[in-house]
Amino acid sequence: MSGHTITTPHVPTIATPHFPAVAAGTVATSRAARELGLRRGEFDLAVRLGRIRTVPDEGGGGARRVAHSEIERLRAAADFPEGLRAGVRVVGTREGAALMDVTAARFTRLARLGLVTPVKFYLNRYRALVWLYLADDIEQFAAKEEHRRLLTGRTPEALRDRLRAGVDLRPRNWRARQLEFLLRQADGPWQRAGALAALLAPDQIAETVPDPRERARVDRFRPDPPAQGAPGSPSARIAETIAMAADPDEIGRLRADLARAVEQARPQRPVPRPAPHGTADADADRRPPRREVRGAATHVPDRTERTRGFLSRLCRRSP
Known part of the structure; x- marks a missing residue:
């Protein structure tokens, strides 16, 4: 596509x-x-x-x-x-077509071409995907003079070619709107990275953010996809599919933006790192010894030995 x-x-x-x-x-x-x-x-x-x-x-x-x-x-x-x-106010296909004064079929074609952007979706009882649109968006689109030729007469040949090729930009345009919302809610650099990762699959995130600690930070702020039905249900799986970037150029742009967001977040809020081994060894050298050395072996005296040694010393002091 x-x-x-x-x-x-x-x-x-x-x-x-x-x-x-x-x-x-x-x-x-x-x-x-x-x-x-x-x-x-x-x-x-x-x-x-x-x-x-x-x-x-x-x-x-x-x-x-x-x-x-x-x-x-x-x-x-x-x-x-x-x-x-x-x-x-949101409307479905039939009501949106009425606002444009076009047939439902023409309205659907305009939406598939990306000329009208959905704002919500749900799956009905037949598991059919239902897109919802802002009534305000539709009215503004219909009111523009340059759009009049799209509402009446024959659809331009270039647009019909895209429709014949199976183009449907409704999921992609919905994701763009969802990303705008997630970025608007982000309160810091890693939250912005998490918002971008919300539209990518786990393997794409792993390739883009190879550092496991940084990736864990991104995952921490990665919002869940919109809930549709019980977890693991067909409805939930369809919703997750819609929420994931699908086109190669869309995926490539999101990955580039995610890599840039992590690069910007790294100096502002660095991910904690474990202390180097050399530092830990140096600290160990400064600690006082806690073991008794007998010959070449290291031995930690148990409680019985300590008690026996104390009684022996006590007996030697008695008259």
Whole structure:
């Protein structure tokens, strides 16, 4: 498929936003969702899209919190809460086609070509993959004059060639959006490396980060793929497949970005290394001896011998 793809914007791996970890003046995400009038799924999507900023909980555990100032900023918007809800409204193929005023088949073709990017996916009860899109994205796409020819009439020959070749950029574009979210949530250099590794297979990570201690640090901050069904179930395996980079050029770019991220993280937060053997030997030479040497053999006296020696000395002193 790599020979028939449409180039998508490169996701930056450095200079991602960083918000300081604070506890005072923040609330749990569940409370923030209630105060903003959002359902949990809407709130989570708003966070993924960067429309609601979260900060790490300084208590640890990987939890996120929302500052009171962030809630106040969102509530101060002139179109709150309708505008916030509208920004996270998702639609499927049929509803998206209706927003574009095209057939569902044409909408699917546009999505496969990468012209409309999915924001979520799930597997229905028949294990069929269902893509969901932001209604706001679709409306903006349809409103641009340069896109009118794609919504009516015959699809350009170059695009039809790609479709005939089996191009489907929906998984790749979803991964690009997922990576943006993971990098936005990263709070340090190794977390950024872990975010990039989240889209690579373990063997690709091992080849890119050959040092086992650095690789363990990357794995520590490597987010799990989105959950779909019970672990090990067909649904979970399909979701894991979608979450992994597939095209050679996509894999190559992620590996290059991962190697660069590790190189940048190494001097900032070095991975602990064991003490050299020479240092350990020198320390041992400075320790006082704890063994008795009898001839050429090293012998540690047991408790019985120590007791017998003490009684013998005591008897020699008695009159």
